[in-house]
Amino acid sequence: MVKVAVRKRHPDPARLSLFIVAFLVGFLVVTQLRGQLASPAPGRSTLEDARLLSDLIEANNRLRTEIAKAQQELAALRGNSSTDVDTLVSELNRLKAINGLLEVSGPGVEVELLGNPEPFEMVDLVNELRNAGAEAIAIGNPQTTLRLVYRSSIGGGRGWLVVDGTLLAGPYYLRAIGAPETLLRTLERRGGLIALLRYTHPDWVITVRPADRLTLPVYPNQITFKYARAADR
Amino acid sequence: MSLRFFSRPAVLVALVITGFALAAAYRLPLQSGGADRGTGDLSAVVAQLDAEHRRLQAQLAEVQAERDRLRAQPQGPGLSGLLADLLNQQVIAGTVALTGPGVIVVLDDSPRRPLRGEDPTLYLVLDSHLRDVVNLLWEGGAEAVAINGERIVATSSIYAAGGVIVVNTARLAPPYEVVAIGPPELESLLRSPGRLTQLRSRVQNYGLQFSVRRAAEVTVPPYKGGFPTEHLQW
Numbered sequence: 001m002v003k004v005a006v007r008k009r010h011p012d013p014a015r016l017s018l019f020i021v022a023f024l025v026g027f028l029v030v031t032q033l034r035g036q037l038a039s040p041a042p043g044r045s046t047l048e049d050a051r052l053l054s055d056l057i058e059a060n061n062r063l064r065t066e067i068a069k070a071q072q073e074l075a076a077l078r079g080n081s082s083t084d085v086d087t088l089v090s091e092l093n094r095l096k097a098i099n100g101l102l103e104v105s106g107p108g109v110e111v112e113l114l115g116n117p118e119p120f121e122m123v124d125l126v127n128e129l130r131n132a133g134a135e136a137i138a139i140g141n142p143q144t145t146l147r148l149v150y151r152s153s154i155g156g157g158r159g160w161l162v163v164d165g166t167l168l169a170g171p172y173y174l175r176a177i178g179a180p181e182t183l184l185r186t187l188e189r190r191g192g193l194i195a196l197l198r199y200t201h202p203d204w205v206i207t208v209r210p211a212d213r214l215t216l217p218v219y220p221n222q223i224t225f226k227y228a229r230a231a232d233r
Numbered sequence: 234m235s236l237r238f239f240s241r242p243a244v245l246v247a248l249v250i251t252g253f254a255l256a257a258a259y260r261l262p263l264q265s266g267g268a269d270r271g272t273g274d275l276s277a278v279v280a281q282l283d284a285e286h287r288r289l290q291a292q293l294a295e296v297q298a299e300r301d302r303l304r305a306q307p308q309g310p311g312l313s314g315l316l317a318d319l320l321n322q323q324v325i326a327g328t329v330a331l332t333g334p335g336v337i338v339v340l341d342d343s344p345r346r347p348l349r350g351e352d353p354t355l356y357l358v359l360d361s362h363l364r365d366v367v368n369l370l371w372e373g374g375a376e377a378v379a380i381n382g383e384r385i386v387a388t389s390s391i392y393a394a395g396g397v398i399v400v401n402t403a404r405l406a407p408p409y410e411v412v413a414i415g416p417p418e419l420e421s422l423l424r425s426p427g428r429l430t431q432l433r434s435r436v437q438n439y440g441l442q443f444s445v446r447r448a449a450e451v452t453v454p455p456y457k458g459g460f461p462t463e464h465l466q467w
Contacts, residue, residue: 048395049279051394052394052395052399053282056282056283056286057282059401059459060285061459062458063290063292063293063458063459064459066458067289067292067293067296074303077300085311085315088312088315088319089315091319092318092322094467095319095322095323095325095326097467098462099322099387101322104465104467105467106464107464120361120368124361124364127364127392134388135463135464149325149387150325150326150385150386151371151376153369153372154368155368155372179463223325225331226376227333227376228376229332229333230331231331231332232332
């Protein structure tokens with residue numbers, strides 16, 4: 001930046017011009033800076049659009065898989081042979097794995113959290129894993145590992161979490177099965193939740209590492225329905 | 234002003250910087266114009282994918298309906314047990330519509346306008362508010378939950394993107410109606426002052442709309458998507 005000292009008592013036209021130029025430069029630089037500060041907004045929305053796009057593509061692929069499974073089951077029901085029974089059993093097991101009622105294994109990521117999160121921060125972290133494409137998730141500490149299911153809840157307070165009724169003290173980890181690269185990239189993205197948590201809690205240590213093979217236990221509770229019943233179609 | 238004035242080093246530097254700043258300031262609007270065009274293309278692709286998504290959803294619903302019709306027909310003793318197990322797992326997975334007593338929670342943006350210089354998001358329902366409500370519903374013993382007709386399943390996420398809240402790839406707009414089947418105590422749990430404190434403070438300070446009512450019977454629709462299992466071994 002050009003600095004010019006203007007002495008009030010001696011108005012020199014050359015210095016005055018220089019002052020005006022300096023003022024103009026300052027003005028333009030500020031305008032430019034503000035423009036640049038504002039520019040992450042369109043950038044971010046494009047990034048979010050890209051995320052929506054990739055989510056939709058993935059969702060459509062999943063739908064195709066689901067249609068194929070339902071068609072197989074349909075064919076099995078029509079055929080009613082022993083191989084058809086196998087198809088039904090395989091679909092049953094797939095659903096049990098999704099529902100947390102079978103032990104599952106596979107590649108994925110492990111998120112280690114040395115800190116004392118509030119329940120909502122852990123809820124956000126689990127949500128982030130699901131959004132990143134996790135196929136199965138477990139939360140735990142060095143003593144306990146708990147499989148998360150659709151109705152899992154995280155309560156308690158800062159530094160003491162209650163996960164589905166089980167008290168869980170830190171240090172915490174989350175294990176998620178899915179494409180390690182995608183999970184890692186999504187979790188570690190700039191401006192993502194983990195970046196935000198690291199920024200808000202500089203004393204925490206959050207490590208995300210890929211894993212070739214993780215094994216997640218069966219959900220320990222019974223999933224029962226006391227109030228809900230199948231709606232008539 | 235003489236020509237000598239322009240040959241002074243300080244003035245030269247100032248002029249060069251002015252030139253740079255002018256050029257840079259001029260280029261800025263052109264760049265954002267380009268970005269706008271890019272977003273336009275993207276939304277066309279999104280619309281196309283959306284249409285395909287709806288078509289696949291309809292196809293899945295059709296195949297599932299036919300499968301359910303066949304299942305309902307009398308089967309041999311071995312098979313009927315297997316089919317009952319399958320239905321039970323589908324109920325847990327969330328692919329079956331459920332009905333029962335429960336609560337209806339409605340969240341909406343504030344009708345107030347943000348004051349000058351205030352963060353406008355203080356007046357909006359955020360994805361985190363919905364996550365907190367859903368988490369509390371599960372804690373209170375809810376058995377099934379849907380937001381604006383989107384069933385919450387094991388792989389569902391609730392996140393903000395492009396100014397909307399996305400659940401199961403569906404872009405939702407306010408008001409957000411969270412329907413849950415579960416015990417009557419859900420109502421008092423959602424109303425208790427010590428819970429949902431962030432949401433409650435936005436209701437109090439910024440006029441966010443939040444209401445809870447118990448319902449004798451609510452219905453949650455089935456999940457219409459697929460489950461990712463590419464990396465899962467069992």
